[in-house]
Amino acid sequence: MKAGRKPQVLTEKEMVIMKLLWNHGPMSVRQMLELYPEPKPHFNTVSTLVRILEEKGHVSHTSHGGAYCYHPIAREEDFRNRSLSELVSNFFNNSYKNAVSALVEDEKISVDDLKDIIRLIESNSENRQ
Numbered sequence: 001m002k003a004g005r006k007p008q009v010l011t012e013k014e015m016v017i018m019k020l021l022w023n024h025g026p027m028s029v030r031q032m033l034e035l036y037p038e039p040k041p042h043f044n045t046v047s048t049l050v051r052i053l054e055e056k057g058h059v060s061h062t063s064h065g066g067a068y069c070y071h072p073i074a075r076e077e078d079f080r081n082r083s084l085s086e087l088v089s090n091f092f093n094n095s096y097k098n099a100v101s102a103l104v105e106d107e108k109i110s111v112d113d114l115k116d117i118i119r120l121i122e123s124n125s126e127n128r129q
Helices: 014-024 029-035 041-055 076-091 096-104 109-126
Strands: 059-063 067-072
Touching: 014 029, 014 041, 014 059, 014 067, 014 076, 014 096, 029 067, 041 059, 059 076, 076 096
Parallel strands: none
Antiparallel strands: 059 067
C-alpha cells in the first residue's frame, strides 16, 4: 500500500485476485484467469481488477517481453490482521473474548480447539518470560 494512504477495503473480486497472487506468486492476467474460480469473468474484467489493485498500491508489475507479470505488494498478514481487528471492533465491542464467546455459542469452535488455543497462549506466555 502506498505511504500515507488510508487502508482500503477490497471488494470480493479484488480479494480473489489478491488470494491468487498470495497463493501462487507472480503471474499474468491470463494465468490468473486460468486459476480463477467458476464462474470465470471475462479477461478484461480481471485486467481491470488488477489495474485497480495496482492503483490502490496493493499490486505491482514487471514487464516480460511485452507481457506484464503482476505480484502482490500488500501482505496477506496485514489484511488478515486489519480485517480481524475491524470485525472485533465493529461487531464485538472491541472484545476478542466476546468474539470467541460468539464462536462457542454458535458451535463454530470445539472444546478441543479451545484447549489448543489455551495451550498456545500458555506457551507464548512462557516464552516471553
